[in-house]
Amino acid sequence: MSKVIRILIAKPGLDGHDRGAKVVSRALRDEGFEVIYTGLRKTPEEIVRAAIEEDVSAIGLSILSGAHNHIFPRVIELLKQENAEDIIVFGGGIIPDEDIPALKEAGVKAIFTPGATTASIADFIREACGA
Amino acid sequence: MNWDIDKLVEDALAGSRRSLSKCISLVENGGADAHAVRLVLDKLGQRKTAKRIGLTGPPGSGKSTLVNKLAEAFAKDGNRVGIIAVDPSSPYSGGAILGDRVRMDAPSETTDIFFRSMGNRGAAGGLSDACAGAADVLEACGYNPILIETVGVGQSEIEIVRHADVVIVVMVPGLGDEIQSIKAGILEIGDVFAVNKCDLPGADRTAHELRAVLSAPVVMVSAMNGEGIEELVKTISLLSQTARQKKLLKESELKMKTLKIDHVGIAVNSIEESLGFYEGMLGIKAEGVEEVAEQKVKVAFLPCGDSELELLESTSPDGPVARFIEKNGEGVQHIAIRVDDIEAALEELKEKGVRLIDETPRYGAGGASIAFVHPKSAGGVLLELCERK
Ligand SMILES: Nc1nc2c(ncn2[C@@H]2O[C@H](COP(=O)(O)OP(=O)(O)O)[C@@H](O)[C@H]2O)c(=O)[nH]1
Ligand SMILES: [Mg+2]
Numbered sequence: 001m002s003k004v005i006r007i008l009i010a011k012p013g014l015d016g017h018d019r020g021a022k023v024v025s026r027a028l029r030d031e032g033f034e035v036i037y038t039g040l041r042k043t044p045e046e047i048v049r050a051a052i053e054e055d056v057s058a059i060g061l062s063i064l065s066g067a068h069n070h071i072f073p074r075v076i077e078l079l080k081q082e083n084a085e086d087i088i089v090f091g092g093g094i095i096p097d098e099d100i101p102a103l104k105e106a107g108v109k110a111i112f113t114p115g116a117t118t119a120s121i122a123d124f125i126r127e128a129c130g131a
Numbered sequence: 132m133n134w135d136i137d138k139l140v141e142d143a144l145a146g147s148r149r150s151l152s153k154c155i156s157l158v159e160n161g162g163a164d165a166h167a168v169r170l171v172l173d174k175l176g177q178r179k180t181a182k183r184i185g186l187t188g189p190p191g192s193g194k195s196t197l198v199n200k201l202a203e204a205f206a207k208d209g210n211r212v213g214i215i216a217v218d219p220s221s222p223y224s225g226g227a228i229l230g231d232r233v234r235m236d237a238p239s240e241t242t243d244i245f246f247r248s249m250g251n252r253g254a255a256g257g258l259s260d261a262c263a264g265a266a267d268v269l270e271a272c273g274y275n276p277i278l279i280e281t282v283g284v285g286q287s288e289i290e291i292v293r294h295a296d297v298v299i300v301v302m303v304p305g306l307g308d309e310i311q312s313i314k315a316g317i318l319e320i321g322d323v324f325a326v327n328k329c330d331l332p333g334a335d336r337t338a339h340e341l342r343a344v345l346s347a348p349v350v351m352v353s354a355m356n357g358e359g360i361e362e363l364v365k366t367i368s369l370l371s372q373t374a375r376q377k378k379l380l381k382e383s384e385l386k387m388k389t390l391k392i393d394h395v396g397i398a399v400n401s402i403e404e405s406l407g408f409y410e411g412m413l414g415i416k417a418e419g420v421e422e423v424a425e426q427k428v429k430v431a432f433l434p435c436g437d438s439e440l441e442l443l444e445s446t447s448p449d450g451p452v453a454r455f456i457e458k459n460g461e462g463v464q465h466i467a468i469r470v471d472d473i474e475a476a477l478e479e480l481k482e483k484g485v486r487l488i489d490e491t492p493r494y495g496a497g498g499a500s501i502a503f504v505h506p507k508s509a510g511g512v513l514l515e516l517c518e519r520k
Binding site: 028029030031032033034036037038039043045046049050053054055082083084 | 148149153155160220221225226227229230233239240245248
């Protein structure tokens with residue numbers, strides 16, 4: 001039996017709208033992942049804590065509020081503090097093209113903008129997790 | 132890879148949450164690695180004494196919210212709390228959405244709570260193993276109690292909570308007339324019933340109807356505003372104490388075996404005088420008198436049905452029977468219970484912390500092997516254990 005890949009989907013930031021995150025979670029479940037869904041308005045500290053307790057291989061952050069330039073680097077920094085930088089970080093939501101290079105520079109492995117198929121997200125995770 | 136696993140467990144025990152989490156994954160994934168983790172824990176001589184509290188009930192009844200509140204209450208009392216929350220896996224893809232964490236609102240810096248989600252992975256028989264294994268790992272790392280949330284459907288989920296020390300069934304108002312039709316299984320496994328959402332109308336009625344059909348305690352709570360949580364925690368603690376005692380009892384049934392009341396020892400000033408009463412008035416005939424020099428006592432046996440009375444007369448003013456009479460006057464001095472294997476019985480009692488006067492058997496009247504248990508451990512009774520060949 002191949003190992004089940006566990007991922008964490010979080011919706012940080014202050015806006016109370018998580019439909020997108022839920023759609024992605026369901027799609028990834030149907031692709032065979034165990035998706036730990038943490039709900040709305042989680043802080044980077046809460047997200048990293050959850051990722052460690054749940055032993056996930058990847059963290060997907062859904063961000064609509066424009067706080068991406070702060071939240072992504074913060075999550076990556078906290079992972080480093082926990083010696084957990086092997087956990088992959090990717091993102092989705094409304095993120096301007098011009099911000100993407102800097103986020104990748106900071107360690108974000110992939111950014112999926114609206115219109116990306118869930119199959120492409122699933123393929124990315126499998127490949128990045130070496131499955 | 133055994134070398135890695137030793138190190139991983141070692142780091143987990145030293146307090147690394149990441150290593151603890153990885154250990155749980157190994158146990159959950161089963162196979163050789165799970166076995167290796169078990170071996171390390173066994174080598175540590177792990178004792179399973181942490182309270183395991185199972186929560187079950189219909190989806191949406193508020194189990195996760197309640198688990199979160201209970202965990203905070205236990206943590207406030209100075210405990211480190213482990214949580215395992217099980218959700219169903221998709222039978223089609225094998226994937227799952229594990230969403231119980233949504234209700235977690237403990238501060239992110241607290242190290243007193245460890246929350247782990249688990250998919251039932253088709254429940255191909257492995258779920259209770261995975262869950263029990265995860266609980267063992269948490270316990271080894273100092274977590275106690277361990278709260279286990281499962282959806283109250285499906286045999287494997289019921290199996291998990293059945294192994295918990297205390298099972299809480301979470302109900303909600305408005306079940307009303309449906310109580311009779313709730314799956315019997317779920318009612319049977321509950322040690323305590325929590326009527327959650329008591330901030331909503333109808334909770335009284337539901338509690339009332341549950342009390343009418345159940346002997347288990349029913350507690351009204353609101354996981355939302357905290358009402359009743361304290362009472363529920365108290366009820367859980369009481370129940371887990373009795374659960375532990377029952378467990379001990381079960382273990383003792385396995386080893387030592389008591390056969391019958393062998394005899395009742397009665398301290399008397401003079402055997403001859405006392406026989407006037409027992410023989411003359413009750414018609415119980417004495418069957419020989421024996422002296423046990425070691426105990427400074429003369430003993431007469433009076434068979435009475437399947438047991439005997441044993442009259443004890445001191446042969447010296449400093450003997451134990453003389454001292455007993457000096458303190459209490461004549462009367463019942465000890466009760467003897469016959470066991471099948473006295474050495475094994477003593478060893479077992481010692482292990483359980485029972486105070487013994489004799490840690491090894493010695494000679495007793497009538498050719499028996501005997502040993503005394505201290506009255507401090509036996510509710511004020513001087514208890515003799517004896518084995519007769
Ligand atoms: N009014 C009220 N709602 C509650 C209470 N406890 C939980 N809920 C709500 O019930 C819903 C389901 O809760 P959840 O804990 O996820 O239920 P579970 O599926 O049994 O784990 C959520 O919307 C909670 O906010 C309560 O005590 N009162
Ligand atoms: Mg739940």
